[in-house]
Amino acid sequence: MALNLDAVPTVLADGTSFEELINPDDHTISLRLFTDPEIYRWELERVFTRSWIVLAHESEVPNPGDYVSRSIGQDPVIVSRDEDGKVHVLLNVCAHRGMQVCRAEYGHTSTFRCPYHGWIYGLDGSLRGLPAKNEIYGDRLDKDDFGLVEARVEVYAGMVWATWDARTPELFDYLGDFKFYLDVAFNRSDLGMEVVGPPQRWVMPANWKFAADQFAGDGYHVVTLHRSMKDIGLLGSIEDMKQILYGVDVGFPEGHGLRCLPTNWRGLQLDSDSKNGSSNGSELSIREKLAYVVPAGLTREMIDEPLRLLTPDQLRLLTDFPPIVGQIFPTAAWINDGSLLDGALKPSAAISWRTWIPRGPGEMEVLYWSMVEKGAPESHKDAMRKAAIQVFTSSGLIDQDDAEVWSGTQRVIGGVMAQAQRSTYHGLLGEIKPDGWPGGGLVYDGPSADDNQWLWWMRYSDFMTNKVW
Amino acid sequence: MSVDVTRVQSELAFPPTAIDVDDQELRAHRIPFADPIYFEALQWLVEEAEALDEGRLDDWEALLADDIVYRLPVRVTVHRRDGDGFIGEMGHFEEDILSLKTRVRRVMQTNSAWSEDPPSRTRRHITNVRLERVPGGDLLHVRSYLFLVRSRWDDPTFEFLSAERRDILRPTDTGSWELARRTIRIDQSNLGNINMALML
Numbered sequence: 035m036a037l038n039l040d041a042v043p044t045v046l047a048d049g050t051s052f053e054e055l056i057n058p059d060d061h062t063i064s065l066r067l068f069t070d071p072e073i074y075r076w077e078l079e080r081v082f083t084r085s086w087i088v089l090a091h092e093s094e095v096p097n098p099g100d101y102v103s104r105s106i107g108q109d110p111v112i113v114s115r116d117e118d119g120k121v122h123v124l125l126n127v128c129a130h131r132g133m134q135v136c137r138a139e140y141g142h143t144s145t146f147r148c149p150y151h152g153w154i155y156g157l158d159g160s161l162r163g164l165p166a167k168n169e170i171y172g173d174r175l176d177k178d179d180f181g182l183v184e185a186r187v188e189v190y191a192g193m194v195w196a197t198w199d200a201r202t203p204e205l206f207d208y209l210g211d212f213k214f215y216l217d218v219a220f221n222r223s224d225l226g227m228e229v230v231g232p233p234q235r236w237v238m239p240a241n242w243k244f245a246a247d248q249f250a251g252d253g254y255h256v257v258t259l260h261r262s263m264k265d266i267g268l269l270g271s272i273e274d275m276k277q278i279l280y281g282v283d284v285g286f287p288e289g290h291g292l293r294c295l296p297t298n299w300r301g302l303q304l305d306s307d308s309k310n311g312s313s314n315g316s317e318l319s320i321r322e323k324l325a326y327v328v329p330a331g332l333t334r335e336m337i338d339e340p341l342r343l344l345t346p347d348q349l350r351l352l353t354d355f356p357p358i359v360g361q362i363f364p365t366a367a368w369i370n371d372g373s374l375l376d377g378a379l380k381p382s383a384a385i386s387w388r389t390w391i392p393r394g395p396g397e398m399e400v401l402y403w404s405m406v407e408k409g410a411p412e413s414h415k416d417a418m419r420k421a422a423i424q425v426f427t428s429s430g431l432i433d434q435d436d437a438e439v440w441s442g443t444q445r446v447i448g449g450v451m452a453q454a455q456r457s458t459y460h461g462l463l464g465e466i467k468p469d470g471w472p473g474g475g476l477v478y479d480g481p482s483a484d485d486n487q488w489l490w491w492m493r494y495s496d497f498m499t500n501k502v503w
Numbered sequence: 504m505s506v507d508v509t510r511v512q513s514e515l516a517f518p519p520t521a522i523d524v525d526d527q528e529l530r531a532h533r534i535p536f537a538d539p540i541y542f543e544a545l546q547w548l549v550e551e552a553e554a555l556d557e558g559r560l561d562d563w564e565a566l567l568a569d570d571i572v573y574r575l576p577v578r579v580t581v582h583r584r585d586g587d588g589f590i591g592e593m594g595h596f597e598e599d600i601l602s603l604k605t606r607v608r609r610v611m612q613t614n615s616a617w618s619e620d621p622p623s624r625t626r627r628h629i630t631n632v633r634l635e636r637v638p639g640g641d642l643l644h645v646r647s648y649l650f651l652v653r654s655r656w657d658d659p660t661f662e663f664l665s666a667e668r669r670d671i672l673r674p675t676d677t678g679s680w681e682l683a684r685r686t687i688r689i690d691q692s693n694l695g696n697i698n699m700a701l702m703l
Contacts, residue, residue, distance in 0.1 A: 094516055150652030266612075404593055424602045431605070
């Protein structure tokens with residue numbers, strides 16, 4: 035559908051220009067962005083209707099007739115698979131009087147029947163029938179005009195993506211060079227990934243942008259906020275939390291960002307014969323490297339699959355600088371981590387997608403899908419599921435503390451002085467691209483700083499001021 | 504003891520989660536409230552809640568069996584014909600003794616467990632306790648309702664969590680009980696808790 039956002043204002047009701055809130059010259063943003071209901075409403079219209087939003091994994095709706103209930107912004111949607119196997123995303127609001135048509139989160143059906151007046155929709159959202167149509171409407175209602183509103187849908191990297199806006203570029207154009215990295219993380223096996231069950235859902239009193247900002251590229255917080263991981267001995271050879279800062283961030287003007295950590299980052303002894311154990315592995319073949327440091331989620335028996343499916347450049351990334359965390363603008367975040375979980379948890383890997391769903395200026399819902407490689411042995415899947423739940427989720431040793439600071443920030447920024455304060459993004463190091471870096475994007479080798487996050491805010495600003503495409 | 508439950512296969516994308524000992528069989532072995540063992544189990548549950556509410560996590564850890572399986576499965580809203588909403592293998596907790604000890608150590612022995620420092624004030628209200636003798640042994644199956652009230656910071660509103668717990672208690676050499684299984688059947692599909700930083 036075409037949304038009419040051509041003439042939206044960029045000046046808030048109190049006369050403040052949006053440009054004052056995100057200043058590209060002094061690299062600061064106003065804390066008002068996290069509390070203002072008017073800005074929140076703009077976000078629902080300007081960001082969430084016309085960006086690509088992840089809603090489900092295809093393994094949640096494997097068969098024709100399967101459906102799940104999700105949200106795009108605050109709009110509830112049905113993700114369904116029709117008789118021909120095509121996935122649809124439908125506004126879960128009856129075309130007749132607005133009732134919620136589908137009221138289960140998971141199910142299997144041939145049609146959706148609104149419980150109010152009985153309008154019946156197909157899995158593709160088309161209006162199939164309604165009680166007493168001839169008696170009540172005669173020829174004054176054309177069924178073709180009253181289907182459920184349907185979004186544009188793509189299935190990529192196993193995820194179901196949707197956008198409402200007809201003018202949003204195709205998903206691959208939207209991802210741009212990010213796709214190179216996403217394929218390394220999620221498209222490197224014959225059977226692909228699957229979810230282990232329905233996603234976790236939980237709601238916290240914090241603006242959605244705290245989470246989006248962090249996943250855009252904040253490696254800095256790990257040193258302090260997640261220090262307990264080291265204190266309880268789960269970071270193996272890490273002795274100084276500052277070591278965790280070092281890696282390669284890759285940012286995109288489109289607002290996407292990711293972080294790669296070198297496999298020798300942990301002092302991993304790639305070459306078992308090396309005297310000092312600090313080999314960079316350059317003398318090893320790709321296959322040998324994959325066997326030494328098996329990519330997160332795969333098993334040693336599966337390493338022929340990435341060798342076959344990825345390009346030489348992608349394989350070099352996977353073996354030397356695997357992408358471990360990233361986010362596609364605005365809210366499609368993922369972790370593919372085999373590095374942070376040394377020590378007690380085996381296999382030391384966890385893979386997930388998550389998304390931040392806005393529920394008001396001061397509230398967000400988190401959806402968290404735990405992923406495994408479909409072709410991995412059941413015991414491996416089971417161990418990965420447990421590692422993910424114990425470390426990264428609502429109860430996770432890491433995520434518990436993220437929730438604490440996101441909600442803790444929300445709690446204190448509503449006052450007059452706080453609203454006059456601005457968050458700084460002065461940690462801009464500029465692009466430092468390692469020689470022969472195999473992928474695209476803006477590449478920042480060194481400590482994780484503000485570069486990626488600032489790109490996210492610049493892109494957010496484009497959406498909010500209607501300079502999108 | 505069988506820990507799998509056979510159910511009618513639903514048409515959902517994920518099969519129902521096998522989360523309980525055979526429910527129907529167990530209910531036939533319900534222990535009367537007047538039985539002295541009922542009060543023994545009740546006291547155990549109340550004192551467990553006391554340890555957690557008083558922040559004595561080391562004391563709580565001592566109640567756990569080495570082979571404990573501690574779970575909180577994700578629940579979803581489904582139509583009545585599709586069961587009780589426990590499908591697939593995802594959870595909010597999926598713990599063994601090692602991971603539970605890690606959680607306790609994080610809170611008790613580090614200064615970096617920010618999510619519970621300052622700690623929440625909590626009340627675990629344990630009610631509707633029902634006991635069953637697991638056939639063929641000396642294990643107790645204990646069902647209880649949990650209503651957790653959590654006060655965080657100086658926020659005057661509470662966080663709540665409502666669930667049924669299904670436990671297996673095993674007698675110990677010292678004449679007490681240890682927690683061998685706990686499955687927390689939560690009542691929400693979308694949790695209203697900032698995080699799940701508390702043990703339930």
